[in-house]
Amino acid sequence: MGSNELEGQTAIILGGANGVGMACAELFARADARVLVADIDAESGRRLADRLDASGQRVRFATCDVRDLDAVQALVDRCEVELGVPDVGLYATGIIKPAPFLDLTVTDFDLVMDVNLRGAVFFFQALARRLVKAGRGGSLVSISSVGGQVAGDSTHAYGTSKAGLIHLAKSMAVSLAPYGIRANSVGPGGVATAMQAHLSPEERHASLSRTPMLRLARPEEIAQVALFLASEASSYVTGQTIFADGGRLALHRTVKVPQ
Template sequence: MKVDLTGKVVIVTGGSKGIGKGIATVFAKQGAHVVIAARGLESAQHVAEALEKQGYSASAISVDVESYDSVEQMAKNVALEYGAIDILCSNAGIFPSAKLEDMTIADWDHVMNTNTRGTMFSVKACLPYLKKAENGRIIITSSITGPITGYAGWTHYGASKAAQLGFMKTAALELAPYNITINAVMPGNIATEGLEGLGEDYLKKMASAIPFKRLGKVEDIGYAALFLSSKEAGFITGQTIVVDGGQTLPEDAEAF
């Protein structure tokens, strides 16, 4: 898909690895200047430098999405340096595993603060600049886990991802008068560094649940986000796109 983003400034939170890195790469290839925002500045710089070496426009910035002051400063710095914020990809998220009976309050708060409050903080901080954009766009990386499915050990993660969608629906109403759309991509099992750390048996199990018998690629999420960021998607807001290779479709996993 060809979407001309020449001259557009895009922030991708959690852009230094995994799905965020895939989103950043897809957007950079369409001509945007992509700001890789991540807690670890060095890893964000590595991604930005790699994109620059390929001839694309990218830079890095440090941000802690659990801190509104940090997110607000990020937005101010990006707008000052590049003159605008046109697209926000609120992607930063964590998915540590903890069974409910063993989960601590700190475990719960850390996931909710990163995934849910981090989304609200990012949108709120970027809003003054998105309002000035010709076609402001916000893309949230949610998940099938929580809104559609459940997975043992991820009660906090599932809750955080479902909460993002509740936030999105009302935000869409509030942002529409400013010609800003806000939508979400809901990934299924995507091959990332985080999943690789869960072991080969886990990866095989996840792939077996997908009709295509393979995990998705990070670029698959990037292209869905790209469509929702396009001028052509300007009449779509408060909606979700599931990108899971059909994982959530079968009534009987043995049927395929």
């Protein structure tokens, strides 16, 4: 892919201050998009936006807690005023609250679902309504996970939310196709982000043993898949989840990890 895949387009990236979301913001800006980065982490988000804007790329930042649906709607409104009607919406917000199933609490379950799935539903709804009103097509992309396809013994809420994003891409694709709006998802395996840093050596080893490529993804590798789905390069792709997982879902058993 070239360097101007999103030329003339505007993108909102929710959860863009860190990790995969930040890599997407950097890549989308380099692809000539006008980018509104939104995140609850205001310090990191403003630092990112200032850095990219100073390099000549048109990037802005807005604080947004996805649990506040009024704030999500206001984010879409602000984007139209400051950068133009958003052509691309990327949802990269996610948290995990691990717990054995017998210890899972309503509070933690609701929090994970609110942040990982509910926020995505109504962010995409607000953006799609704006696109339909403007008579324009667009691309909606979420960051799901292999955890939405395979189960862990302590990631019940997380896995359920990520499976929801996979289905959401399908249902939005069907509903919004008449308006020229596409919806897809990216399903990463292990990614070298702060979330991985919290794993024990044993957990990291176990993860690699289920990954034929024997390494974590770099955030920018996931961002490249998101860019493909956001751009016209994927103009006939909708309702899909692309698993960028180093071969994890293809593996039946485990592979030997070098010491």
